[in-house]
Amino acid sequence: MKKVKTQADHGNPVISIRGLKKSFEDFAVLRGIDLDLYQGENLVVLGRSGTGKSVLIKIISGLLKPDEGEITVLGHNLAHITEKELQELRIRIGFSFQNSALYDSMTVRKNLEFPLVRNQKNITRKEINTAVETVLDAVGLSHTINQMPAELSGGQRKRIGIARTLILKPEVMLYDEPTAGLDPITCIEINALINEVQQRFNTSSIIITHDLTCAKQTGDRIAMLLDGQFQRTGTFDEVFNTTDDRVKPFFDYNFIQ
Numbered sequence: 001m002k003k004v005k006t007q008a009d010h011g012n013p014v015i016s017i018r019g020l021k022k023s024f025e026d027f028a029v030l031r032g033i034d035l036d037l038y039q040g041e042n043l044v045v046l047g048r049s050g051t052g053k054s055v056l057i058k059i060i061s062g063l064l065k066p067d068e069g070e071i072t073v074l075g076h077n078l079a080h081i082t083e084k085e086l087q088e089l090r091i092r093i094g095f096s097f098q099n100s101a102l103y104d105s106m107t108v109r110k111n112l113e114f115p116l117v118r119n120q121k122n123i124t125r126k127e128i129n130t131a132v133e134t135v136l137d138a139v140g141l142s143h144t145i146n147q148m149p150a151e152l153s154g155g156q157r158k159r160i161g162i163a164r165t166l167i168l169k170p171e172v173m174l175y176d177e178p179t180a181g182l183d184p185i186t187c188i189e190i191n192a193l194i195n196e197v198q199q200r201f202n203t204s205s206i207i208i209t210h211d212l213t214c215a216k217q218t219g220d221r222i223a224m225l226l227d228g229q230f231q232r233t234g235t236f237d238e239v240f241n242t243t244d245d246r247v248k249p250f251f252d253y254n255f256i257q
Contacts, residue, residue: 008041008220013072014172014204015060020069022055029055031228032069037172037206042198044207044219046239046250051225053208054098057174060206061095062086074171091119094170094203098177100161102149109145112136112164119168135163138200139193155186159193166201173197173205179214191217212250 015037022030029052037043045053058064060073062081071078076089102111112132116123136142139159149157158178165173178194179187191214197203207218215222215236222239224232226246232239240251 008204009039012039013037014039014074015206016070016072017060018070020056020059020071021067022052022059022064023067028228030066033225033228033230035223035230037204039204040198040202042194042205042207042218042220044209044215044222045225046209046212046215046222047225048210048250052228053210053225054176056225057095057176057206057208061090061093061174091168092171094165094168094173096158096162096165096173096175096178098180100149100157102157102161102164104149106149107145108136108141108147108149108152108160111149111160112167115164115168131167135166138166138197139163153186155182155189158182158186158190162193162197166197169201170203173203175205175207175209177209177211178207179209179211187211187213188217190214194218210250 013036015035017033017035020030020033021028033056045056047053055064059066060071062078073089074092076085078086081089103114106114109132112135113128116128116131132145133142136145139162141156141159141163144152144156144160149160152160175194178190182190194205194207195218198205207214209215219236222232222234222236223230224239224247226232232242232244232247240247242248
């Protein structure tokens with residue numbers, strides 16, 4: 001599946017990061033990174049496990065605080081934002097967790113309704129039903145509306161997790177290892193869904209992964225995180241057109257004949 005080229009607005013960064021540093025005790029995870037996510041872009045952050053990819057998106061969503069650096073998200077500097085403003089900002093950011101984070105005791109319908117009812121106090125039953133039906137249709141799982149999460153496959157759970165994120169109509173999507181633990185065919189389906197979400201809902205997305213197929217199929221731009229910094233940034237081919245011994249094994253493991 002070839003990635004359809006999108007027209008990102010490179011004059012309009014929705015996320016801007018400068019000099020970001022984060023350590024845990026004596027271990028420096030992020031060592032001064034700069035990054036921009038542009039309007040309408042799918043940006044893949046690629047790297048080995050434990051390199052700080054998930055730490056990065058937790059900082060962007062305000063779940064972790066950086067040690068140093070400046071992060072601006074949708075026009076808000078996270079260092080100068082109140083707790084109330086942060087909560088309002090999070091509604092505009094969709095976070096697709098690696099484990100889907102569904103409530104096992106709720107049906108698919110109730111899982112999708114939950115964020116709507118919690119965040120939109122005056123929403124009507126008709127509006128709730130329409131929103132649920134729209135996002136279920138978007139992920140191709142309308143028939144699962146009354147099922148429990150335990151009745152769904154891993155790929156279906158991932159799709160419902162994305163649907164629950166979309167129901168609040170976020171401007172930015174953060175995907176944490178979206179293909180982890182899935183079979184190859186389901187991975188292709190999830191990659192296609194990420195691209196469809198970008199086009200249908202006009203989202204800007206950061207996709208955290210160490211899966212090169214996911215990176216190649218979803219990324220308009222790739223940022224390679226190595227040794228706590230972005231060492232290579234560009235298209236998939238630009239990033240991997242190198243003899244760098246830190247980068248080449250990634251490609252060889254995934255694609256070598």
